[in-house]
Amino acid sequence: MKKVIWISFLIVMLSSFKEPLTGKTQKAIQIIPKPREITVLSGTFEMTDNTSIKADQVLVLKAEQLRAYLSPASGYMLPINKKNAEENIIELKLTDDLSSLGEEGYKLNITNKKVLITSYRPKGIFWGIQTLRQLFPDEILRKAKVDNVEWILPCVNIVDKPRFNWRGLMIDYSRTFWNKSQTEKYIDAISFYKMNKLHMHLTDDQGWRIEINKYPDLTKIASKFDTIYHEPPEREGYYSKEDIRELVRYAEARNVEIIPEIEMPGHTSEVFAAYPGLSCTGETLSIHPFFKGPEVNDDVLCAGKDETIKFLENVLSEIIELFPSEYVHIGGDECPKTRWEKCPLDQKRIKDEGLKNEQELQSWFIRRIEKYLNSEGKKLIGWDEIIEGGLSKTATMMFWRGDQNVLLAALNQGNDVIMTPTSYCYFDYPYKVISTEKVYSFEPLSDKLKKVNPEHILGVQANFWSHIDRSEPTMDRQIFPRILALAEVGWTEAVNRNWDNFSLRLKHHNKSLDLLNIYHMIN
Numbered sequence: 001m002k003k004v005i006w007i008s009f010l011i012v013m014l015s016s017f018k019e020p021l022t023g024k025t026q027k028a029i030q031i032i033p034k035p036r037e038i039t040v041l042s043g044t045f046e047m048t049d050n051t052s053i054k055a056d057q058v059l060v061l062k063a064e065q066l067r068a069y070l071s072p073a074s075g076y077m078l079p080i081n082k083k084n085a086e087e088n089i090i091e092l093k094l095t096d097d098l099s100s101l102g103e104e105g106y107k108l109n110i111t112n113k114k115v116l117i118t119s120y121r122p123k124g125i126f127w128g129i130q131t132l133r134q135l136f137p138d139e140i141l142r143k144a145k146v147d148n149v150e151w152i153l154p155c156v157n158i159v160d161k162p163r164f165n166w167r168g169l170m171i172d173y174s175r176t177f178w179n180k181s182q183t184e185k186y187i188d189a190i191s192f193y194k195m196n197k198l199h200m201h202l203t204d205d206q207g208w209r210i211e212i213n214k215y216p217d218l219t220k221i222a223s224k225f226d227t228i229y230h231e232p233p234e235r236e237g238y239y240s241k242e243d244i245r246e247l248v249r250y251a252e253a254r255n256v257e258i259i260p261e262i263e264m265p266g267h268t269s270e271v272f273a274a275y276p277g278l279s280c281t282g283e284t285l286s287i288h289p290f291f292k293g294p295e296v297n298d299d300v301l302c303a304g305k306d307e308t309i310k311f312l313e314n315v316l317s318e319i320i321e322l323f324p325s326e327y328v329h330i331g332g333d334e335c336p337k338t339r340w341e342k343c344p345l346d347q348k349r350i351k352d353e354g355l356k357n358e359q360e361l362q363s364w365f366i367r368r369i370e371k372y373l374n375s376e377g378k379k380l381i382g383w384d385e386i387i388e389g390g391l392s393k394t395a396t397m398m399f400w401r402g403d404q405n406v407l408l409a410a411l412n413q414g415n416d417v418i419m420t421p422t423s424y425c426y427f428d429y430p431y432k433v434i435s436t437e438k439v440y441s442f443e444p445l446s447d448k449l450k451k452v453n454p455e456h457i458l459g460v461q462a463n464f465w466s467h468i469d470r471s472e473p474t475m476d477r478q479i480f481p482r483i484l485a486l487a488e489v490g491w492t493e494a495v496n497r498n499w500d501n502f503s504l505r506l507k508h509h510n511k512s513l514d515l516l517n518i519y520h521m522i523n
């Protein structure tokens with residue numbers, strides 16, 4: 001009797017097993033972020049040395065990219081558009097029929113004869129390719145040939161599109177400099193999880209990190225810590241224009257838009273190591289590591305000097321030329337007003353412009369810069385302090401301090417907002433304070449916000465400030481795996497999110513992260 005119960009139990013268990021059992025071993029489906037709709041069918045597709053890629057002419061570059069993803073581990077240089085190949089193919093195809101999935105949406109259909117990725121725009125094809133990479137055995141991510149692996153895919157139908165357009169990561173290059181290969185590693189890893197923005201915080205009190213031809217001392221002098229601190233040389237440095245052009249191209253090919261940030265009017269004391277005339281006092285400063293001096297410096301750009309505005313316009317014109325992004329981030333956070341209160345030129349500006357106080361001077365300053373950016377066809381983003389003293393209706397606010405009144409004021413006014421609250425999105429904070437589960441629990445559209453212009457919430461972003469964790473392994477571990485949770489918050493509809501389900505999937509990504517050369521906490 002007992003035996004019968006045991007066998008019935010086994011039969012029930014096996015028949016309720018979601019993935020079909022086939023002769024070939026296939027990987028369980030553990031995609032992050034979770035797709036909108038996924039139907040698992042019976043059967044498998046096997047990539048062999050006879051498989052080829054078929055692609056519309058406009059997608060040949062994507063086909064080459066797909067081949068480059070698959071060839072190192074498999075050893076197959078899949079031919080593209082092989083004559084008369086209709087079976088054993090991976091096909092990439094654009095269609096206007098999928099316009100409802102938007103630029104980033106895609107469909108992935110896998111049968112035992114072919115893999116088909118369709119989308120409205122090439123961005124969707126690229127995300128479909130990332131899903132495909134996640135469906136292959138993890139070994140597909142290896143950079144060298146792997147023997148004895150069957151490159152099996154489960155037969156599935158997937159329909160997918162993101163919930164939010166902005167799914168970002170900010171890296172602070174000022175407190176600690178991170179080089180080009182580290183940045184490329186991050187672009188590879190975040191794009192594997194369908195994140196699409198890299199916000200480069202390029203300037204701050206601890207160093208200026210981008211070449212500007214008109215002001216060579218910004219890199220010659222303002223990119224270096226004072227030698228009295230004996231900082232290891234890899235923590236300082238800067239990006240040449242050629243580096244940036246290469247990075248922008250690298251990111252663009254992986255659906256990642258790079259948004260540059262040039263801080264103003266505060267967090268600019270490094271500038272005064274090279275160009276002291278731009279501050280209120282004119283004093284030449286030296287650059288200290290974050291914990292060796294004031295965390296927020298009283299010396300800020302003098303808003304009363306026309307040469308400050310000219311300096312910023314000249315810098316921004318070179319930035320605009322380098323970065324195709326529709327946005328430029330101008331910082332705007334944590335600007336003490338103590339110098340402006342005492343500076344005759346700032347007081348004169350307040351009087352001349354009919355402003356009430358230093359808060360309004362900050363607002364005047366931001367609007368002045370926004371006017372310049374708009375005249376060059378760019379949109380302004382700033383940290384949420386840009387609302388102080390009045391915010392222009394066209395600026396985009398990066399919401400970090402968590403004050404709901406600030407958020408509601410911006411949304412009520414019709415400003416776009418990117419959600420990066422310290423309570424969920426600050427990845428320099430320890431895991432004890434912001435666990436992966438806490439990140440996953442972040443709901444960017446609370447019921448209250450749903451009633452106030454929810455379409456103005458563009459999405460979410462993780463911020464990594466590099467004052468505490470200053471080596472690649474520690475930085476990696478601060479970001480991974482938490483960012484996988486945020487990737488799902490940004491991509492997957494709220495009704496499809498579930499922590500227990502996510503945490504089970506997450507366990508299967510330890511190996512992927514290893515193969516992406518990411519140091520990470522074990523999931």
Ligand code: ACM
Pocket residue numbers: 333334383400
């Ligand atoms: C910030 O964390 N100061 C934007």
